[in-house]
Amino acid sequence: MHEWYTRGGGRLTMAQLRGICRDWHHRDVWACGPAGLLEQAERHWRRTGLRDRLHVERFRPDVTSGGRVTFTVSGRHADADGATPLLAADTRQCAAPPLRPEVPPASRRSISI
Incomplete structure (x- = not known):
């Protein structure tokens, strides 16, 4: 598990995610956070053709x-x-x-951002 704190590292970018989890493209991803982060994640997964692996929760x-x-x-x-x-x-x-929020089943390989 890797924890990312905005206060110390700034907002997580998709480039940083690739460095933290090299096999991200093989995993389902659950994303929840500020609108800017979610928009960035949606653009990234859409560009890579993996949009169906990204699950977004918006709380506003x-x-x-x-x-x-x-x-x-x-x-x-x-x-x-x-x-x-x-x-x-x-x-x-x-x-x-x-x-x-729905928590992904433990048996699935997943990422939560």
Whole structure:
């Protein structure tokens, strides 16, 4: 396992990822983070023709004005203002426990960024 801290190393780049995990192109990747990192990852995997191996989770709406959000798997709804992370909006408005990001099965070779 390799941990990357933005404070010490800056935002992770795709070139740095290739140096950390040389066989990245043989793995499924779960990415969650700032919009800039996710956009960079999507461009990178699209250019390499491996877009189907990249799984992205966004915790903020893509709009700044906010609106009603539907969580696909649970069917739950929450109102988000566009500045609040979606998990926080879900926790504030729903009596059920907050949604948890899907964790890849341990038996699969994967990368989480």
